[in-house]
Amino acid sequence: MSVDNVLLEHLLKLDSYSYEFSIHLNENNYQLLDVKFTNSPIPVNEPTTRGGVYFSDKFAYKMQCSVKDLKIIPYLTSKMLGPSTDFGNIEIYGKISNAENSFSLELNTNLTNSVQTPDSIELHMIVVGLKSV
DSSP states (O other), rough: OBBBBHHHHHHHHHSSEEEEEEETTTEEEEEEEEEEEEEEEESSSOOOETTEEEOOEEEEEEEEEESSOOOHHHHHHBBSSOOOOOOOOOEEEEEEEOSSEEEEEEEEEEEEEEEEEESEEEEEEEEEEEOOO
């Protein structure tokens, strides 16, 4: 899947929009809260295939969010990058809008890290695909 650079620019300015995002996993939707997008360098000197498993560029668009519904946890294990090469993309659907613009979009991400608290789970992902729907 390709990445729509115009949409990425809007996501980086997400604080100026109202938004709704949800993850679709195992026939269920989970609402995402506290969503943030960043563009940051990653520890490679040139574009490369990381561990023979996935492709990484020198910069990555990253997404951070939290989920209050802890029923999502069992579905995340097979999705996270790590020692296993059996990870999968996570589909995220969203809508962002302000006074001038409104976009519906679909993101494909790879889960790189998660932090669980008693009442939520924080997810850290790399955006691998983005399109307007």
